[in-house]
Amino acid sequence: MTQKWRKGNSITSGWDYTVKHPIVAMVYTYVAFGSDYRRFYTDLADVRGLVDGAEVLDIPCGGGAVFPPLAGTTPKRYIGADVSPAMLALAAKEAEKSAIANLELLERDVVTLPYDAEFDLCLSYMGLHCMPDPAGAIAAVGRALRPGGVLRGSTVITGKGRKNDLFVSLWQRRGIFADVYPENELREWLRAAGLEQITINCSGAIAYFSATKPGRD
Structure with a gap:
């Protein structure tokens, strides 16, 4: 799984094209996951207010x-x-156009992150369902957040309809998705990582989640 994404192929680049073209993304996610992908762009509009500084x-x-x-x-x-x-x-090409200040791109595996209580905000959109160890990934992010830090993201989940689960199975057979999980497991992993104020809102088989590391610096 990790090697497929590390190497890259037509499917991974195809997803990148899809998510960067809202109409294409909305059609695909509705057909595959019964989801209204406008929720993704709305979520990022909220995140924008958390980024400065x-x-x-x-x-x-x-x-x-x-x-x-x-x-x-x-x-x-x-x-x-x-x-x-x-x-x-x-x-890197997208970063040149977007001009986000102080942006650095690094090759990292989430479960081996070297960070400890360094970040105010962690974003993890549409990635957990492609990871062999999503629980470990959430735990690593929990360590990387400083007290009061916020995790925001989204992931494909199961249990939201037979057709949606069939699409998940298709992507698993093609080696693109890992062991996709139901909403209750996602919630438990967030809790196990020591995160609180957990919210999970689903649009079809895509779950949008938010959680906070307790305490303040």
Whole structure:
């Protein structure tokens, strides 16, 4: 799984194209997951207000799909990380257009993140369902957040309809998705990572989640 994304192929680049073209993304996610993908762009509009002056970790950043809605923001530090050099190359092109301040792109595996209580905000959109160890990924993000830090993201889940689950199975057979999980497991992983104020809102088989690391610096 990780090697497929690290190497890159027509499917991974195809997803990057899809998510950066809202009409295409809305058609695809409605057909595959019964989801209204306008929710993704609405979520990022909310995130924009959290970025200025913050230290931000975006993992997996993919091809930089979240950069355009955050264009022109001035975070104190913005780390965009991904296991895939191919996706990072696409992200670098997007970064040039978006002009997010203090943005650095790094090749990183989320479960081996070297960060400890360094970030105010972590973004993880549409990546957990492609990771072999999503619980470990959430735990690593929890460690990377400083007290009071916020995790925002989205992921494909199961249990939201037979047709949606069939699409998940198709992508699993093609080696693109890992072991996709139901909403209750996502909630438990967020809790196990020590995060609180957990909210999960689903649009079809795509769950949008938010959680906060307790305490304040």
